[in-house]
Amino acid sequence: MFKSQLINVVFAAALLGLTATAAHAETASLTVVCDNLKPQGKVMIAIYDSQAGYDGDKAVSYAMADVTSSQAKVTVELAPGEYGLKMFHDIDGDGRMGMNPFGMPTEPFAFSNNAKGNMGPATWDAARFTVTAPETTQNIAF
Numbered sequence: 001m002f003k004s005q006l007i008n009v010v011f012a013a014a015l016l017g018l019t020a021t022a023a024h025a026e027t028a029s030l031t032v033v034c035d036n037l038k039p040q041g042k043v044m045i046a047i048y049d050s051q052a053g054y055d056g057d058k059a060v061s062y063a064m065a066d067v068t069s070s071q072a073k074v075t076v077e078l079a080p081g082e083y084g085l086k087m088f089h090d091i092d093g094d095g096r097m098g099m100n101p102f103g104m105p106t107e108p109f110a111f112s113n114n115a116k117g118n119m120g121p122a123t124w125d126a127a128r129f130t131v132t133a134p135e136t137t138q139n140i141a142f
Contacts, residue, residue, distance in 0.1 A: 028133040030083070031075045032063065034110070036142045037089055043072045044095070045087040051124040054084045084127040085112035089142055108142045 034043050047061040048054040065074040067089065088097045088109040098106035112129055115122030129138065 026080060026133055027077045028080045028131050029075050029135040030078050030131050031073065031135060031137045032065075032085065032087075032140060033137060034065070034067075034072045034087070034089075034140045034142060035070065037067045037070050037072055037108075038091060039067055039069050041067050041089060041091040041093050043067055043074070043087055044090050044097075045074065045085055047076065047078070048084045048086070048124075049081060051128075054086075054124045054127070057086075059086075078131050080132050081130070082128050083112070083131055084124055084129070085138065085140075086121060086127075087111070087140065110140045110142050112138050112140070114139075114141055 030047075032043075032045060037043070043065045045063040045065075046057075046059040047063065048058070049060045052058070053060060061076060061078065063074045063076045065072040086109075088105070088107050090097070091107050092098060097109065100106050111117065111122040111127045113122075113127055115126035117123075121127075130136070
């Protein structure tokens with residue numbers, strides 16, 4: 001019995017080592033610079049790594065930045081790859097995008113690549129971009 005416990009401990013330690021190695025895989029910095037903002041509230045950013053995630057609103061990460069001037073900036077660490085961003089300026093600070101009774105946004109919003117939507121969000125093809133090491137920057141005009 002002791003031998004099987006020892007094997008389990010060795011296996012668990014090896015697995016943890018592999019997990020730690022995977023966690024230290026190459027990362028890249030993504031800096032999002034948002035311009036033309038009213039100096040109040042926060043910019044809320046959802047980060048997607050696939051068309052399915054983007055279209056299904058299943059973000060792999062989120063970021064937010066306080067807006068104290070006409071520009072806000074936030075940096076996140078990501079694995080290199082393709083990403084798309086959906087963001088809005090939460091002017092009233094309630095953590096939700098303001099909507100009118102017809103479902104139209106009442107707070108400013110934007111997408112990566114400054115892509116524009118047509119009766120809905122910008123498409124994944126218009127919004128996607130590549131994050132490469134060491135750093136990638138997205139400049140977004142609200």
